[in-house]
Amino acid sequence: MExxxxxxxxxxxxxxKSNIPPLLLLLIPILFSTIFILRSHLKKKNKPTxxxxxxxxKLPIIGNIHQLAAFSAGVPIHxxxxxxxxxxxxxxxxxxxxxxxxxxxxxESAREFLRTHDQNFAxxxxxxxxxxxxxxxxxxxxxxxxxxxxxxxxxLTMELLTDKRVxxxxxxxxxxxxxxxxxxxxxxxxxxxxxxRLLVSVGNAMTSRTAFGKIRGLEGSFxxxxxxxxxxxGGFSVGDIFPSNRLxxxxxxxxxxxxxxxxEADVILQGIIDEHVSRRRNRETxxxxxxxxxxxxxxxxLVDVLLACTDNHLEVKAVILDIFLAGGDTxxxxxxxxxxxxxxxxxxxxxxxxxxxxxxxxxxxxxxDACFNELHYLKSVVKETxxxxxxxxxxxxxxxxxxxVINGCQIPAKTRIIVNSWAIGRNSSHxxxxxxxxxxxxxxxxxxxxxxDFQLIPFGAGRRMCPxxxxxxxxxxxxxxxxxYHFDWxxxxxxxxxxxxxxxDSGGTVPRKNxxxxxxxxxxxx
Ligand code: HEM
Numbered sequence: 001m002e003x004x005x006x007x008x009x010x011x012x013x014x015x016x017k018s019n020i021p022p023l024l025l026l027l028i029p030i031l032f033s034t035i036f037i038l039r040s041h042l043k044k045k046n047k048p049t050x051x052x053x054x055x056x057x058k059l060p061i062i063g064n065i066h067q068l069a070a071f072s073a074g075v076p077i078h079x080x081x082x083x084x085x086x087x088x089x090x091x092x093x094x095x096x097x098x099x100x101x102x103x104x105x106x107x108e109s110a111r112e113f114l115r116t117h118d119q120n121f122a123x124x125x126x127x128x129x130x131x132x133x134x135x136x137x138x139x140x141x142x143x144x145x146x147x148x149x150x151x152x153x154x155x156l157t158m159e160l161l162t163d164k165r166v167x168x169x170x171x172x173x174x175x176x177x178x179x180x181x182x183x184x185x186x187x188x189x190x191x192x193x194x195x196x197r198l199l200v201s202v203g204n205a206m207t208s209r210t211a212f213g214k215i216r217g218l219e220g221s222f223x224x225x226x227x228x229x230x231x232x233x234g235g236f237s238v239g240d241i242f243p244s245n246r247l248x249x250x251x252x253x254x255x256x257x258x259x260x261x262x263x264e265a266d267v268i269l270q271g272i273i274d275e276h277v278s279r280r281r282n283r284e285t286x287x288x289x290x291x292x293x294x295x296x297x298x299x300x301x302l303v304d305v306l307l308a309c310t311d312n313h314l315e316v317k318a319v320i321l322d323i324f325l326a327g328g329d330t331x332x333x334x335x336x337x338x339x340x341x342x343x344x345x346x347x348x349x350x351x352x353x354x355x356x357x358x359x360x361x362x363x364x365x366x367x368x369d370a371c372f373n374e375l376h377y378l379k380s381v382v383k384e385t386x387x388x389x390x391x392x393x394x395x396x397x398x399x400x401x402x403x404x405v406i407n408g409c410q411i412p413a414k415t416r417i418i419v420n421s422w423a424i425g426r427n428s429s430h431x432x433x434x435x436x437x438x439x440x441x442x443x444x445x446x447x448x449x450x451x452x453d454f455q456l457i458p459f460g461a462g463r464r465m466c467p468x469x470x471x472x473x474x475x476x477x478x479x480x481x482x483x484x485y486h487f488d489w490x491x492x493x494x495x496x497x498x499x500x501x502x503x504x505d506s507g508g509t510v511p512r513k514n515x516x517x518x519x520x521x522x523x524x525x526x
Contacts, residue, residue, distance in 0.1 A: 050410035053102055055093035056084060063095025076506045078393035081105070082423035091407055097241030101416045105423040107430055107454035110461065112406050113417055114454070118462035125399040125416050128239045128249060132258040133229055139318035141326055141396055152319065155309045157467045160302055166471050169210045170369065173475060176206045177482050181526035184487060189521055192492045196336050196515035199479065203332035206475060211323055212272055213301035222268045226324045229261050233325070234507030269317040276303045327468045330391045331475035333511045337389035338381055338480055340516055341437040343491055344500050348439060352381050356484045357523070365524050367485050372477045380439035382476055383456065386449050388437060390458035391509050393422035398464060421457050430455040486526045490519040
């Protein structure tokens with residue numbers, strides 16, 4: 001066979017002169033394509049096909065929505081998922097609108113998804129509602145996995161929420177905790193306080209001060225918007241389960257509502273950034289002199305730190321929204337549940353108060369955070385509260401990048417993965433008397449909530465695990481230790497402990513359905 005290049009044509013084109021007949025030349029690609037198609041067909045035939053995970057029967061278009069809606073009137077969605085998982089298993093498939101979802105309800109399956117296949121499931125699905133609120137998913141919690149997420153998460157973990165930074169916020173957090181104790185202490189002895197409301201407001205004050213520093217007046221403007229955004233993002237909105245159908249979002253009014261909320265938040269956040277930028281400029285001018293005089297560092301808030309990391313104001317605003325939405329009420333809600341369980345179980349209340357009081361009575365009658373680590377029973381109370389009442393019972397959904405087979409089931413690419421940490425915490429194969437509040441179960445156990453023990457994962461696990469854990473947990477200990485040290489608590493109106501209502505609300509973060517009202521009797525006046 002003889003072939004020769006005969007020269008260069010137009011541009012870089014090379015013309016070949018060949019002795020092979022033209023018909024044969026045409027047949028070669030056809031032959032190759034046929035072999036390729038046959039081979040892939042045979043491969044598919046030989047490859048075992050795996051079913052989707054089991055799940056309830058589905059209706060066209062809406063899938064399983066009717067099973068959730070019809071039976072769940074008044075039942076929080078994590079409980080409804082847990083009921084269905086009893087029937088269909090810990091890896092359960094649900095079609096919600098046009099989205100395919102897998103609900104994880106056991107420690108073993110959580111380990112498979114969040115550890116063995118963590119990389120594959122590290123992405124977040126596209127949620128139109130989060131996209132509108134977070135400047136095109138420019139935040140950390142809802143942006144998909146990739147360079148942007150890696151870079152922003154690094155800023156959060158290496159700059160914003162390090163142990164050192166959390167320590168630097170301690171005076172602010174302690175001051176807010178003291179203010180709360182003084183407020184409760186100013187009630188006449190035995191006065192009834194709405195502890196739920198007070199906890200939410202101290203949580204917001206703590207987040208505002210660590211994020212924005214000394215900017216005042218946000219309680220009246222920003223926090224109500226945050227509250228409305230939380231309500232709009234919690235649960236499964238029509239827009240998010242039919243993400244490709246914009247018409248539905250328009251007709252249902254959800255898009256207009258979310259855009260309005262986004263604009264309200266944006267105006268306030270931009271104002272805060274402008275103020276920080278101008279303060280920074282002034283500080284830089286002043287600093288030249290000050291630095292020489294003091295050689296000291298100035299107190300920075302989270303917006304300062306973010307502005308030093310990026311000039312992109314959209315990114316700063318999206319991350320600040322994350323901090324408020326993901327971190328604002330999770331700690332207060334944990335304390336609210338811990339106090340509720342302790343009120344329901346007076347002997348546990350006595351035990352934990354004894355421990356806390358013995359410790360701080362010796363330490364000048366002040367709650368000193370340096371000893372939190374030595375309060376073993378308090379730590380067990382917090383773990384037991386996370387087990388029974390994880391504040392975020394359904395994790396933020398993840399999305400599979402590639403199709404994988406887990407436990408003999410096929411999990412197609414793009415499936416949304418939702419981990420039900422509430423069901424996992426009450427799994428009867430791992431916990432004895434799973435519905436009872438028994439902090440003692442943690443006293444001689446190494447099980448922790450840090451993402452390695454899959455039977456207790458209130459902060460998630462794997463690459464998308466909560467980066468705010470250190471901050472969140474510090475706030476929980478600080479508030480709980482103060483409440484337990486400074487006051488004795490009684491249920492009002494002669495409610496008996498066993499009759500205390502423990503109904504849960506619904507939403508992304510799940511607090512009590514009804515506020516917790518308690519009588520406070522000072523033990524050691526704050
Ligand atoms: C008791 C307190 C808290 C609890 C129980 C909690 C729980 C969670 C959970 C369950 C997730 C989802 C993890 C996953 O997808 O596997 C999460 C994510 C997240 N949390 Fe928290 N959180 C708390 C406090 C905080 C605080 C204080 C902040 C910030 C100051 C924060 C910021 C975030 C962010 C940014 C994400 C998204 C991480 C990512 O997608 O890479 N959280 N949190």
